[in-house]
Amino acid sequence: MKRTLARESRNMVGERVHLQGWADKVRDLGGIAFVVLRDRSGSVQCVLEGASPPPPGSVVQVKGRVRADQRAPGGAEVVVEEMEVLASPVEAPPLDAASPVLRAGLEALLEHRAVSLRNERIRAVFRVQAELSQGFRSFLRERGFCEIHTPKIVATGTEGGSELFPLRYFEREAFLAQSPQFYKQIMVGSGLERVFEVAPVYRAEKHDTSRHLNEYVSMDLEMGFIEGPEDVMDLEEEMLHYIFESVRERCGEELRLLGSEVPDLSGGIPRLTYDEAVSLIGRDLDPEGERQLCAAVGSELVFVTSFPAEQRPFYTMPAPGGRTRSFDLIFRGLEVTTGGQRIHSYDMLLESIEAAGLRREGMEFYLEAFKAGMPPHGGLAIGLERLTMKLLGLGNVREASLFPRDRHRLTP
Amino acid sequence: MKRTLARESRNMVGERVHLQGWADKVRDLGGIAFVVLRDRSGSVQCVLEGASPPPPGSVVQVKGRVRADQRAPGGAEVVVEEMEVLASPVEAPPLDAASPVLRAGLEALLEHRAVSLRNERIRAVFRVQAELSQGFRSFLRERGFCEIHTPKIVATGTEGGSELFPLRYFEREAFLAQSPQFYKQIMVGSGLERVFEVAPVYRAEKHDTSRHLNEYVSMDLEMGFIEGPEDVMDLEEEMLHYIFESVRERCGEELRLLGSEVPDLSGGIPRLTYDEAVSLIGRDLDPEGERQLCAAVGSELVFVTSFPAEQRPFYTMPAPGGRTRSFDLIFRGLEVTTGGQRIHSYDMLLESIEAAGLRREGMEFYLEAFKAGMPPHGGLAIGLERLTMKLLGLGNVREASLFPRDRHRLTP
Numbered sequence: 001m002k003r004t005l006a007r008e009s010r011n012m013v014g015e016r017v018h019l020q021g022w023a024d025k026v027r028d029l030g031g032i033a034f035v036v037l038r039d040r041s042g043s044v045q046c047v048l049e050g051a052s053p054p055p056p057g058s059v060v061q062v063k064g065r066v067r068a069d070q071r072a073p074g075g076a077e078v079v080v081e082e083m084e085v086l087a088s089p090v091e092a093p094p095l096d097a098a099s100p101v102l103r104a105g106l107e108a109l110l111e112h113r114a115v116s117l118r119n120e121r122i123r124a125v126f127r128v129q130a131e132l133s134q135g136f137r138s139f140l141r142e143r144g145f146c147e148i149h150t151p152k153i154v155a156t157g158t159e160g161g162s163e164l165f166p167l168r169y170f171e172r173e174a175f176l177a178q179s180p181q182f183y184k185q186i187m188v189g190s191g192l193e194r195v196f197e198v199a200p201v202y203r204a205e206k207h208d209t210s211r212h213l214n215e216y217v218s219m220d221l222e223m224g225f226i227e228g229p230e231d232v233m234d235l236e237e238e239m240l241h242y243i244f245e246s247v248r249e250r251c252g253e254e255l256r257l258l259g260s261e262v263p264d265l266s267g268g269i270p271r272l273t274y275d276e277a278v279s280l281i282g283r284d285l286d287p288e289g290e291r292q293l294c295a296a297v298g299s300e301l302v303f304v305t306s307f308p309a310e311q312r313p314f315y316t317m318p319a320p321g322g323r324t325r326s327f328d329l330i331f332r333g334l335e336v337t338t339g340g341q342r343i344h345s346y347d348m349l350l351e352s353i354e355a356a357g358l359r360r361e362g363m364e365f366y367l368e369a370f371k372a373g374m375p376p377h378g379g380l381a382i383g384l385e386r387l388t389m390k391l392l393g394l395g396n397v398r399e400a401s402l403f404p405r406d407r408h409r410l411t412p
Numbered sequence: 413m414k415r416t417l418a419r420e421s422r423n424m425v426g427e428r429v430h431l432q433g434w435a436d437k438v439r440d441l442g443g444i445a446f447v448v449l450r451d452r453s454g455s456v457q458c459v460l461e462g463a464s465p466p467p468p469g470s471v472v473q474v475k476g477r478v479r480a481d482q483r484a485p486g487g488a489e490v491v492v493e494e495m496e497v498l499a500s501p502v503e504a505p506p507l508d509a510a511s512p513v514l515r516a517g518l519e520a521l522l523e524h525r526a527v528s529l530r531n532e533r534i535r536a537v538f539r540v541q542a543e544l545s546q547g548f549r550s551f552l553r554e555r556g557f558c559e560i561h562t563p564k565i566v567a568t569g570t571e572g573g574s575e576l577f578p579l580r581y582f583e584r585e586a587f588l589a590q591s592p593q594f595y596k597q598i599m600v601g602s603g604l605e606r607v608f609e610v611a612p613v614y615r616a617e618k619h620d621t622s623r624h625l626n627e628y629v630s631m632d633l634e635m636g637f638i639e640g641p642e643d644v645m646d647l648e649e650e651m652l653h654y655i656f657e658s659v660r661e662r663c664g665e666e667l668r669l670l671g672s673e674v675p676d677l678s679g680g681i682p683r684l685t686y687d688e689a690v691s692l693i694g695r696d697l698d699p700e701g702e703r704q705l706c707a708a709v710g711s712e713l714v715f716v717t718s719f720p721a722e723q724r725p726f727y728t729m730p731a732p733g734g735r736t737r738s739f740d741l742i743f744r745g746l747e748v749t750t751g752g753q754r755i756h757s758y759d760m761l762l763e764s765i766e767a768a769g770l771r772r773e774g775m776e777f778y779l780e781a782f783k784a785g786m787p788p789h790g791g792l793a794i795g796l797e798r799l800t801m802k803l804l805g806l807g808n809v810r811e812a813s814l815f816p817r818d819r820h821r822l823t824p
Binding site: 003020022038039041057058059061086087088089090092093094097112113114115117118120123126127129130133134137141144145148149150151152153154155164165166167168169170172174176183186187189190191192193194199200202204206214215217220224225240301308343345346347362365366369370371372373376384401402403404405407410411412 | 415431434450451452453469470471473489498500501502503505506510524525526527529530532535538539541542545546549553556558559560561562563564565566567577578580581582585586588595598599601602603605606611612614616618626627629636637699703749756757758759774777778779780782783784785786787788796813814816818819822823824
């Protein structure tokens with residue numbers, strides 16, 4: 001007998017069904033028991049007569065017949081004919097995942113992830129996150145972008161920074177990649193022109209804040225033949241509209257559970273230069289400045305453009321007055337995207353490497369792409385966990401990571 | 413003026429177009445020159461009169477008018493009105509990427525990746541690869557699977573093996589994940605039931621063969637409420653049919669370029685037990701055995717099932733006679749998938765850990781999921797580069813990796 005999902009079963013009054021799932025709530029009234037059976041689709045109430053009910057939290061399979069009952073949630077319930085317990089909890093779990101809101105601190109939620117992820121509000125975060133990454137890919141594929149997979153074990157950093165995790169790679173020292181920057185640029189030059197990657201990146205930053213992870217998922221894109229950073233911002237604006245609409249459509253239940261609202265992008269995203277932003281808020285664009293900026297502009301999303309050259313990596317296309325053709329996107333007070341136009345001239349790139357006090361050694365494979373001729377290009381990177389966090393109104397980026405890695409956390 | 417792609421321009425006879433791309437081939441006949449302009453969509457011939465042609469390999473933009481010409485490839489060409497060189501090669505490249513078949517050894521192709529990827533046959537490999545990973549995700553999403561992102565920095569290995577890359581994680585030692593095994597099982601138990609991940613995995617194996625990479629992309633899935641490994645094999649069979657058909661539909665040009673044929677799965681994939689396979693070929697299922705097996709069975713794909721317990725990790729569901737509820741998929745003589753049913757009982761798992769000579773320490777977060785009750789479940793992992801390699805008939809798995817990491821290769 002084929003399995004029926006809980007959600008479907010409620011529309012099958014009079015039919016026999018075979019359900020599998022978790023016995024989330026068990027009410028034993030003596031002689032009759034009500035069991036809320038939950039599976040990946042939702043829940044349905046099961047009525048068990050003349051048999052002892054399963055322990056709460058058990059994994060069960062049920063055969064029975066659906067009958068209409070106005071008192072049951074969804075207007076139908078399953079009268080159990082057979083119930084088999086496939087697995088039971090061996091001890092009381094450290095957290096009560098079945099309660100609507102888990103009463104536990106973040107540390108406990110993260111420490112007992114195998115249990116806390118069983119809470120529906122916590123699980124909902126990751127269903128939404130799956131839509132965000134799929135939305136990113138779907139939109140870009142429709143625009144002619146090709147997915148790439150680039151190595152995370154590298155011989156040198158891309159930003160010249162010291163914040164790299166060192167690694168023993170057989171006899172040699174290697175590092176974990178901070179970003180696929182060099183590789184995605186090479187792929188633009190390969191003739192693919194438009195590429196994207198959704199993959200982990202690594203930052204050995206000692207920050208221990210609510211917005212930093214040491215391993216996170218970076219949604220990267222790079223595109224050739226742009227006129228300037230505006231082309232990349234235009235693309236991101238359309239893309240976020242597409243992604244948010246797909247979350248709104250597919251994750252209505254999750255958004256309701258989390259009390260979250262998807263921003264309306266129909267009016268576009270305001271764009272300010274760095275200088276305008278700083279002068280508007282009267283302070284630097286540090287985390288507090290980012291929060292104030294969204295309020296001052298009166299928009300949930302704000303593009304900040306034309307950052308000073310000293311704040312951007314060497315491959316950023318310069319602009320007059322010590323500025324760059326770069327941008328950040330601030331979403332509800334937090335930077336979720338960094339992007340811009342890149343230098344495409346080989347000679348200009350060499351000068352920029354030198355001016356930044358970096359060495360060409362170790363970058364030969366990257367420079368080779370520029371020697372062979374590179375089109376004008378640019379791109380961006382979106383932090384998936386930060387995007388999830390701000391979209392869902394979470395207080396800490398760790399809540400948007402299944403198994404976060406931070407300054408102190410290496411397990412679970 | 414909006415950009416037109418080369419492929420579209422050939423259907424726009426009489427219209428003005430704005431093209432951007434690479435001047436792949438340049439024939440200067442003195443006073444008149446023919447330039448094949450290539451972009452991500454394909455190529456179109458441009459005719460340049462009374463101006464000096466761009467250096468071959470340049471990045472150019474062209475404004476001109478399309479006219480019908482039976483002698484031009486595709487029956488149309490662009491009469492150039494303006495041509496601007498956006499970037500030129502600064503020196504002769506180490507490889508001639510524009511030639512139809514690159515005459516270079518694998519070492520040179522990999523060493524000069526930024527140039528060799530400009531060859532259309534090499535680039536075609538990665539367009540097909542992008543369809544394989546997207547096909548995996550699309551199929552699984554249609555079947556109710558949820559995408560997950562799990563950490564690649566871990567405190568312990570999943571297989572108890574010694575083939576881990578060690579890493580310095582702040583003050584502690586950590587490792588690169590060999591597989592998302594523990595995490596994907598936890599996510600089945602979370603109630604998501606069906607999950608997948610496409611992400612890098614790491615094996616510090618000292619092998620230096622044509623089929624091993626030390627960093628590769630693993631396409632993992634895990635599903636709850638199975639009856640046995642047959643459910644996972646059935647799913648893979650349908651999935652490969654779906655993926656291959658989508659490659660056939662979307663990558664006709666790439667398959668033609670590479671002279672590759674997609675296997676026909678309409679007859680299903682034969683299934684043999686390990687014992688049957690070994691007895692059929694009269695030798696062990698080592699690499700040579702895998703090659704012989706496909707020939708002996710007369711099928712491009714063969715499932716081998718019921719491996720001996722000593723060949724499978726501790727979490728594999730045992731079967732009578734020292735066998736396991738496990739399988740491999742052999743594709744054109746190479747293992748591309750390992751999968752099976754997992755142990756879901758907490759007590760049985762503890763016994764299996766002990767029997768394997770492993771310690772529970774470091775696995776607490778994994779065991780917690782089993783303590784809370786796990787449904788019967790199973791899953792598989794497909795090596796993306798191996799699948800690409802065998803589908804396209806490549807001789808070495810490194811050809812199916814943009815920037816391979818192997819025993820000796822840490823750059824580009």
